[in-house]
Amino acid sequence: MPEAPLLPDLIAALPLPTLVIDRAERIAAVNPAARALIGAHTVGRHFVTVLRQPALVDAVERCIEDGQGRQAQYLASEADKDVTFDVTLRPVAGAGLLIVSFQDITHQAQAGQMRRDFVANVSHELRTPLTSLMGFIETLSGPARDDAAARDRFLQIMQTEAGRMNRLVGDLLSLSRVEAEERVRPTRQINLAEVLQTALRNLNPLAVEAGVTLRPDFGCDPLPILGDADQLLQVFTNLIENAIKYGGDDRPVDITGELSLRDPMLRGPSVRITVTDHGPGIPAHHIPRLTERFYRADSHRSRALGGTGLGLAIVKHILNRHRGRLRITSEEGQGASFCVILPRDVVVSDAL
Structure with a gap:
């Protein structure tokens, strides 16, 4: 086994946060990744004062007693976010050292x-x-x-x-x-205006029944983009249907289109389609979570209107596939706007 002065150099080469505990149950070496995790000035301190968490401390004590490797978990907080580590403990036979490494398994x-x-x-x-x-x-x-x-x-x-x-x-x-299909980019050129017209035509009976006037304003020119027409039809059907249901009877729903040569959110050419209702609006604290699965701003009303809580989650994944964005704005009592921002990955030769 290398001499103690070589330990820092050896574990510094490891990509995972790693520390070494010696026979005296003190921290013998810490690599930079572990120092960022557990803090500086830990070398020479007893491991209990550094690791602290009972489950990990107990695993270390058992490893020292019987010389058998173990697994444990370590919980930390980074930038106001909880992080979970899978900790591997491996004694070095004959050297009286215990190597402890931390692997971030937060995503799992x-x-x-x-x-x-x-x-x-x-x-x-x-x-x-x-x-x-x-x-x-x-x-x-x-x-x-x-x-x-x-x-x-x-x-x-x-x-x-x-x-x-x-x-x-x-x-x-x-x-x-x-x-x-989220990671498979669409390659077919479609006319987004035709998709919108189909959605409006399909939803017109529902709007008439609710006394809602659909007010489209996206011009007569084509809106060519690379996209999946069926999926985008699902996006706009969902958004317009929600506006009809939750915007209130006898109130209009506006569907507007806007072209941009350089959209600030996409940093390139885009088309923005905005669906706006004039209903009661959405409280601000609900807006960041609306695209979560099964999240509802008004659970009772959503179920009563036949909502499943999955519509906006589906919209989010479809827009992710198209490298688009969904921007939701609302003010209570003033209605809500759902803006779909899609890139125009085409060579524009027809002077839109």
Whole structure:
């Protein structure tokens, strides 16, 4: 084993934060990455005063006792963000040294938590309609078997709940497909104006039923971009449908378009499509989280209107695939605006 003076040079070559504990249970060497993690002036101090966290301290003590390697976790905070490290402890046989290295597994931990949250949210979203269906089936099989009025009312409710589950499953499948394609850049040139016109035509019956006037203003010229027409149709259908539902009956919805030769957000040519309603608006503290899966600013109203809580998450992933952005602005009582910013990755020869 190299002499102690060589230890700092050896572990300095390691990319992971690493420290060495000697026979006296004191820190013998620390590389720069570990110094940034646990602090300066740690060499010579007892490991308990440096590592502190009970689970890691216990793992070190056990390694010193039996000479067996172990794994532990270490939690830290960097720039107001929690960081999780997987700690590997390996004794050096015959040298009386214990090498402790830290690997940042924050992304894996967050991914695991996201999966658990996703399963919990899906289970929660499905439990309510399933419970309702099971209750009504039981009632129709027993007390309401011969009650025609109750049967018709219950069947209507069951149809609504089944539709809710169907929409949720559809959105989950859509989200899965979008995520699978997120890293594949679109290569086909499309006319965004035609996509918008299709979305408006499809949603016009819903707008008429709600007494909402759709007011498009994106000109008559084509808006050529590289994109997936079906996915972008899903984006604008979602945004315009939300504006119709949440903007309030008998209030207009504006759909405007704007071209830019150098967009400050994309640092290049862009097209901005903004969908604006004139409803109650969205409280400011909800806006940063609106694109999270299953997040709702108004859970009761969203469910009542058939929302699944996945629409804006799907929008975000589609725009990520197109290297676009979604900018949400709102003032309570003054409505909300959802601005889609897409790059124009085409050679413009038709003087838009």
